[in-house]
Amino acid sequence: MNKHKLLLAALPLFASLAQAQQPPESAWQQANRRVAEFSRGHADVLKWEQAHLAASAPAAAKPASLVLNTLADGVQLAWRAYPELAKPLAQLGREEVALLASGQWQALSAARLRQVDDADELIELAHATRKMLLAAIVVEQALPYQQQASQAAEAAAELGARMAQTGNWSKLQAAQRQLLQLGAQQQWQRSQYAAVLSRANVLKALQQWARSTPQTLQLPPALPALPAAPLDEQAVQHRLAQVGATLAGSEQIAMRANAALAYRAYATAYALASSQQDMLKLRQFIYDETVLRYNGMLLNSWELLDEARALAEANVNAIGAVRDFWLAEADLQLVLLGGQPESFVNLAAGSGDSPAAAGH
Structure with a gap:
């Protein structure tokens, strides 16, 4: 199953909130039922799908x-x-x-x-x-x-x-x-x-x-x-x-x-x-x-x-x-043990710099 299949099934519901054209009644009800299965609404759909797909996937060596x-x-x-x-x-x-x-x-x-x-x-x-x-x-x-x-x-x-x-x-x-x-x-x-x-x-x-x-x-x-x-x-x-x-x-x-x-x-x-x-x-x-x-x-x-x-x-x-x-x-x-670091940590916002790998 594509990871966004449930998401796209609920897209007509999203589009209606933005004053988009509504789909036929049956599709609307189906999207509502699928989203309603999740306690926090649509935000939980992807998490549910990932968990179930991971559980059903065969274990690889x-x-x-x-x-x-x-x-x-x-x-x-x-x-x-x-x-x-x-x-x-x-x-x-x-x-x-x-x-x-x-x-x-x-x-x-x-x-x-x-x-x-x-x-x-x-x-x-x-x-x-x-x-x-x-x-x-x-x-x-x-x-x-x-x-x-x-x-x-x-x-x-x-x-x-x-x-x-x-x-x-x-x-x-x-x-x-x-x-x-x-x-x-x-x-x-x-x-x-x-x-x-x-x-x-x-x-x-x-x-x-x-x-x-x-x-x-x-x-x-x-x-x-x-x-x-x-x-x-x-x-x-x-x-x-x-x-x-x-x-x-x-x-x-x-x-x-x-x-x-x-x-x-x-x-x-x-x-x-x-x-x-x-x-x-x-x-x-x-x-x-x-x-x-x-x-x-x-x-x-x-x-x-x-x-x-x-x-x-x-x-x-x-x-x-x-x-x-x-x-x-x-x-x-x-x-505090008398050593001297080669450099000190960079505290710049969003810095992703990592220290060099340990050597000997």
Whole structure:
């Protein structure tokens, strides 16, 4: 079944709201019955169809999967890819290794780390791997919402084209909807490629790419949630004093310079992610109210589809803001161990930049 078959069956209902010519009575009743099966009206039709089609599709044979349930799983696997790191891992000890892998770096003793051979190699690889995995997870998590945005734009373009064919819309109006649809389609295509590329980058970095048996990658389903509150600046300064005591004079100066920028990026990213969550709640409220008014025939179909697309985009932006926070958090944690990030997170609105893949 074509993914828009039910949608197009209900198009006469939509067109009537825009003062289009009504179809014969039997077709009108059929469209109404199909839409009435869904509790939230026409907005649920595509979701229902996707779920039922997915359930009825025959299961295809899948290649072996590399399952990473947590970021720590990825870090551990990255370390194991380099046999020369076995010695510093053994020197560090199981408890400290677990803290380092899970990103709980403030619980580590800086003085103890200085006694471990090649500890900097362990830290740098853990930092790079965490950032790479965060970037890969966010691509996967945002995919369903980007698909929803594309589908909403496509449905609006289909409806606009039919309205233009029957003379109820101008070609200009139809072209404007088609332009939006093409832009959303391009973004969806970019997102699908980004997901493939990010998975490949992770497999390559973990040395799981060139294998005789094809390997797929299963990442954690979502980014970690924002903490209830960001790290206090006073706590950061206290940690800097502890770590600074283990460094030479020039290294202390570099650490404090990096720490000022790292904490600014961290605090700003937290504030932006928090406000983006508030924006998402407002978008959800607006969408829910639009559905109610649409089902009450107080709003037209384009307003509903526009709000569906806006809600999907708000979800993508919220996920991206959480990613930026955790990238900034990883940089701050590295600085608080005396390390120096190659670059800091870009907090520009709509930025889709991802950090480089982990290297060694």
